[in-house]
Amino acid sequence: xxxxxxxxxxxxxxxxxxxxxxxxxxxxxxxxxxxxxxxxxxxxxxxxxxxxxxxxxxxxxxxxxxxxxxxxxxxxxxxxxxxxxxxxxxxxxxxxxxxxxxxxxxxxxxxxxxxxxxxxxxxxxxxxxxxxxxxxxxxxxxxxxxxxxxxxxxxxxxxxxxxxxxxxxxxxxxxxxxxxxxxxxxxxxxxxxxxxxxxxxxxxxxxxxxxxxxxxxxxxxxxxxxxxxxxxxxxxxxxxx
Numbered sequence: 001x002x003x004x005x006x007x008x009x010x011x012x013x014x015x016x017x018x019x020x021x022x023x024x025x026x027x028x029x030x031x032x033x034x035x036x037x038x039x040x041x042x043x044x045x046x047x048x049x050x051x052x053x054x055x056x057x058x059x060x061x062x063x064x065x066x067x068x069x070x071x072x073x074x075x076x077x078x079x080x081x082x083x084x085x086x087x088x089x090x091x092x093x094x095x096x097x098x099x100x101x102x103x104x105x106x107x108x109x110x111x112x113x114x115x116x117x118x119x120x121x122x123x124x125x126x127x128x129x130x131x132x133x134x135x136x137x138x139x140x141x142x143x144x145x146x147x148x149x150x151x152x153x154x155x156x157x158x159x160x161x162x163x164x165x166x167x168x169x170x171x172x173x174x175x176x177x178x179x180x181x182x183x184x185x186x187x188x189x190x191x192x193x194x195x196x197x198x199x200x201x202x203x204x205x206x207x208x209x210x211x212x213x214x215x216x217x218x219x220x221x222x223x224x225x226x227x228x229x230x231x232x233x234x235x236x237x238x239x240x241x
């Protein structure tokens with residue numbers, strides 16, 4: 001237990017599982033109050049709100065519920081994300097393309113629309129976008145997912161430079177794939193052979209863990225990083241070197 005986020009109120013989208021759950025656990029351990037926004041909130045330990053981050057009314061309700069329960073918002077973590085299955089770029093369906101960009105990109109617009117005005121009014125706030133090494137060093141057959149995460153990295157820098165004068169910091173983390181519910185989709189299957197081939201591209205020889213993401217997110221959202229904005233931090237065991 002620590003106090004690096006003591007007294008801070010955070011929203012973590014996609015916080016019920018995977019990397020999001022790791023970020024939630026670390027934030028709680030460091031003294032934050034956390035609203036977990038997810039489509040699946042069954043059995044979630046903590047304060048949950050059912051949210052489709054690609055729907056404006058849901059995001060508005062998420063913010064309203066957080067303010068009702070905690071009275072303020074200090075940190076926003078845009079972690080919710082999805083992918084399409086590995087395929088030649090021209091074979092990805094329009095529905096899958098639209099879903100990827102709605103969840104991975106439009107959600108960042110919607111949360112900014114509803115939360116940035118609050119941050120401006122209080123003269124402070126921190127936004128963390130969970131992107132991907134796919135947005136830095138794209139993998140074949142994940143083209144539109146790669147593009148959505150590249151969009152997120154660029155959006156992070158644009159948001160950071162625009163919001164810095166308002167006292168608002170915006171950063172991103174770029175994890176390599178982890179052993180999360182999305183892993184099978186990224187790899188196009190899950191066998192020891194497929195895992196070995198995937199791991200061979202990561203110099204440190206292992207997947208990212210939820211704890212890795214929680215630790216990086218905690219630093220970037222804490223006052224220790226008060227001079228850090230516009231950074232897209234690779235938490236990837238060296239994959240992007």
